Amino acid sequence: MRISFLGSCREVGRSAVLVESERNNDRILLDYGVKMDGTEDNFPGHIRGRDLTAIVVTHAHIDHVGGIPIFFISGAVPLYMTRLTQDISDVLLRDMINIARYNSNTDLLFDKDVLGRMHRHTRTLRYNDRTQVGDESFITLINNGHIPGSAMVLVEMDDQAMLYTSDMNATQTQLMIPVVPPTQKIDALVMESTYGTTDHQPRLDVEKQFIEKVIEVLESGGTVLVPAFGVSRSQEILMVLHKYIDASKYPIYVDGMARKIGGLYKRYRTYFRNYWDMRNALEKSNYISRDNTFEQRQQAKRANGVIVAPSGMLKGGTARMYAEAVINDPNSAILVVSYQIPGTPGEVLLNEHKYTFNNGEQQEIACQVLKFDFSSHSGKSQLLDFAKQCNFRDSEKKVFAVHGDEEVMISFVNDLNEAGFKAAAPKQGESIKI
Numbered sequence: 001m002r003i004s005f006l007g008s009c010r011e012v013g014r015s016a017v018l019v020e021s022e023r024n025n026d027r028i029l030l031d032y033g034v035k036m037d038g039t040e041d042n043f044p045g046h047i048r049g050r051d052l053t054a055i056v057v058t059h060a061h062i063d064h065v066g067g068i069p070i071f072f073i074s075g076a077v078p079l080y081m082t083r084l085t086q087d088i089s090d091v092l093l094r095d096m097i098n099i100a101r102y103n104s105n106t107d108l109l110f111d112k113d114v115l116g117r118m119h120r121h122t123r124t125l126r127y128n129d130r131t132q133v134g135d136e137s138f139i140t141l142i143n144n145g146h147i148p149g150s151a152m153v154l155v156e157m158d159d160q161a162m163l164y165t166s167d168m169n170a171t172q173t174q175l176m177i178p179v180v181p182p183t184q185k186i187d188a189l190v191m192e193s194t195y196g197t198t199d200h201q202p203r204l205d206v207e208k209q210f211i212e213k214v215i216e217v218l219e220s221g222g223t224v225l226v227p228a229f230g231v232s233r234s235q236e237i238l239m240v241l242h243k244y245i246d247a248s249k250y251p252i253y254v255d256g257m258a259r260k261i262g263g264l265y266k267r268y269r270t271y272f273r274n275y276w277d278m279r280n281a282l283e284k285s286n287y288i289s290r291d292n293t294f295e296q297r298q299q300a301k302r303a304n305g306v307i308v309a310p311s312g313m314l315k316g317g318t319a320r321m322y323a324e325a326v327i328n329d330p331n332s333a334i335l336v337v338s339y340q341i342p343g344t345p346g347e348v349l350l351n352e353h354k355y356t357f358n359n360g361e362q363q364e365i366a367c368q369v370l371k372f373d374f375s376s377h378s379g380k381s382q383l384l385d386f387a388k389q390c391n392f393r394d395s396e397k398k399v400f401a402v403h404g405d406e407e408v409m410i411s412f413v414n415d416l417n418e419a420g421f422k423a424a425a426p427k428q429g430e431s432i433k434i
């Protein structure tokens with residue numbers, strides 16, 4: 001088999017891996033994401049839909065699914081993913097199209113009709129079901145602990161097998177069961193390396209510190225704003241909040257896409273560590289609804305409670321409106337719960353204690369700002385342990401690192417090589433015969 005690296009090479013974003021047979025025409029594309037950084041080169045390397053046998057989407061994050069509609073503009077390819085990934089992808093892709101329309105300077109290649117065609121060609125798979133997708137090729141989707149519905153992919157082709165981890169998490173979270181290395185024999189491992197140089201703090205410590213801060217702010221009469229992405233991170237935070245906080249005393253408000261995503265989550269039992277804990281947490285939260293939105297938001301802003309709202313880095317979304325209501329209050333706090341890209345309003349807020357208004361002006365803030373590491377990616381030791389626990393067929397143990405910043409990836413690849421693997425960080429467009 002041949003593996004070509006079309007994206008997310010020495011960078012995070014626009015994930016895409018092509019697996020081709022050396023014996024027949026089987027050609028399977030794993031993910032085709034978009035890198036949203038405002039530059040022109042946003043998509044992975046070009047590949048024609050008609051040359052593909054199948055496409056697999058590992059999960060509903062735009063850096064993995066954002067470019068998939070391209071293959072359905074004038075053609076169609078069998079598309080495989082879990083049912084929940086299909087549902088969430090649909091919401092996110094529609095949102096991406098709306099945002100592109102709103103910022104009319106952004107040219108998007110496809111519209112919502114394309115999504116209908118994409119939907120019709122999607123074949124949903126359950127975890128661990130081995131499925132034939134080409135003449136002699138099989139895929140198996142396996143839980144990878146990242147977000148609900150996410151999967152790693154085992155591709156079997158030419159009497160060989162490769163495992164693509166996609167984004168994975170070996171930490172048990174409120175929402176997710178951690179990833180476990182599959183027992184099947186493999187000839188190559190393509191793995192993410194987002195946190196290839198750092199370990200996360202133990203999760204329960206993070207939860208405890210987060211809750212201690214939330215309680216301190218609530219008891220002093222303030223408001224807590226948690227800027228969080230509506231998919232997975234918001235629900236995780238709601239589960240943590242409801243585990244420790246009495247919502248009848250301190251209301252917990254949720255704004256933005258999290259409402260719709262929570263509704264989709266509630267339809268499936270299989271993708272969660274504890275479905276009923278999740279459901280309870282979602283049902284005890286106060287969602288800002290479409291009716292009386294203005295009044296409800298005013299109420300949330302004034303409340304001695306917690307608000308969970310997007311976006312996670314305060315680049316847009318309703319979190320900005322809530323932030324503007326709390327930044328001058330020393331009794332209130334903004335608690336960020338995800339990585340903050342340098343230069344984003346969230347990062348400036350955290351590190352410089354300044355709020356950036358829409359017109360670019362910055363102002364010193366009075367409220368507290370703290371970061372809590374609720375990552376949905378494995379840390380360095382977990383990544384290394386995962387590779388060590390994989391069942392390699394031969395002693396060469398080929399590992400290819402993707403999905404990480406260049407310096408991180410190079411250091412991680414060195415660590416893998418020292419641990420006895422034959423590891424590399426492929427460059428964009430590199431193609432390797434296994």
Ligand SMILES: [Zn+2]
Nearest residue numbers: 059061146167
């Ligand atoms: Zn992801």
Ligand SMILES: [Zn+2]
Nearest residue numbers: 061063064167
């Ligand atoms: Zn990703």
